[in-house]
Amino acid sequence: MSDSDLRAGRTGRPRSPAADAAILEATRASLVDLGWSKLTMGDVAARAGVAKTTLYRRWAGKNELVVDAVAVLFDELELPDRGSLAADVQGVVLQFAALLERPETRTALMAVVAESTRDESLRLRIRDSIVERQKRLVLEGRLRAQRRGELPVETDASAADRTADLIFDVIAGAVVHRMLVSAEPVDADWAGRFTVLLLSGLTGARAG
Numbered sequence: 001m002s003d004s005d006l007r008a009g010r011t012g013r014p015r016s017p018a019a020d021a022a023i024l025e026a027t028r029a030s031l032v033d034l035g036w037s038k039l040t041m042g043d044v045a046a047r048a049g050v051a052k053t054t055l056y057r058r059w060a061g062k063n064e065l066v067v068d069a070v071a072v073l074f075d076e077l078e079l080p081d082r083g084s085l086a087a088d089v090q091g092v093v094l095q096f097a098a099l100l101e102r103p104e105t106r107t108a109l110m111a112v113v114a115e116s117t118r119d120e121s122l123r124l125r126i127r128d129s130i131v132e133r134q135k136r137l138v139l140e141g142r143l144r145a146q147r148r149g150e151l152p153v154e155t156d157a158s159a160a161d162r163t164a165d166l167i168f169d170v171i172a173g174a175v176v177h178r179m180l181v182s183a184e185p186v187d188a189d190w191a192g193r194f195t196v197l198l199l200s201g202l203t204g205a206r207a208g
Contacts, residue, residue: 019048019050019054020058022048022049022050023044023045023048023050023054023055023058023065024065024068024069024072025048025069026044026045026047026048027039027044027065027066027069027108028069028070028073028104028105028107028108029047029104030043030044030047031066031069031104031107031108031111032103032104032107035107035111036066036111036112036114036115039062039066040062041055041056041061041062041065044065063112063115063119063121063122063125064125066108066111066112067112067122067125067126067129067130068129069108070105070108070109070112070130071129071130071133073099073102073104073105073108074099074130074133074134075133076099077092077095077096077099077134077137078095079091079092079137079140079141081144084148084150085141085144085145085148085150085151085199086195086196086199088141088144088145089141089171089195089198089199090188090191090192090195092137092141092171093171093175093186093191093194093195094186094188094191096171096172096175096186097175097179097185097186097191100175100176100179100180100186101179106179106180109176109180110180112126113126131168131172134168134172135164135165135168137168138164138167138168138171139164142163142164142167167198170198171198174194178190
């Protein structure tokens with residue numbers, strides 16, 4: 001089947017949410033069992049109980065499929081109002097840590113990040129499908145804190161965007177490094193100390 005045939009096939013019948021969920025779950029299971037290098041579209045199709053052509057109607061190849069399988073897990077993250085900025089930050093840190101504790105999340109994330117060092121298109125897909133989507137939590141939390149009077153309102157939209165990027169990088173980077181690089185736990189004590197450190201910077205520092 002040619003690339004043009006595959007692209008044309010994606011415009012056909014409507015996608016089945018149940019089939020999509022089964023495929024993404026099978027992808028994560030395959031990553032845990034086989035690793036990135038041995039995972040194939042055929043193996044995922046067999047585990048999901050669908051034809052391989054069904055996968056190719058939805059995803060161009062393994063890179064797209066695996067990133068989407070990871071992105072769905074990160075979409076589970078939520079930011080309920082816990083009453084204060086500190087509680088909100090600590091809550092999302094612990095929630096993120098719990099997500100990374102799951103073997104399918106840890107394996108899939110490490111696999112796509114490692115592979116992305118050699119594949120620019122994969123790196124861009126990770127940024128668009130995971131990083132940019134999850135910045136919603138930063139924007140939601142910051143707006144809530146501003147409404148409470150815990151954070152100043154930034155009138156410069158460009159500066160506000162840069163601040164949101166930095167907050168996301170600091171939180172995500174610290175949790176990922178501690179759990180996946182240092183192999184240390186992220187528990188309530190660590191999350192609390194990290195939150196104090198982060199908030200002293202957010203509420204006390206001013207851009208030069």
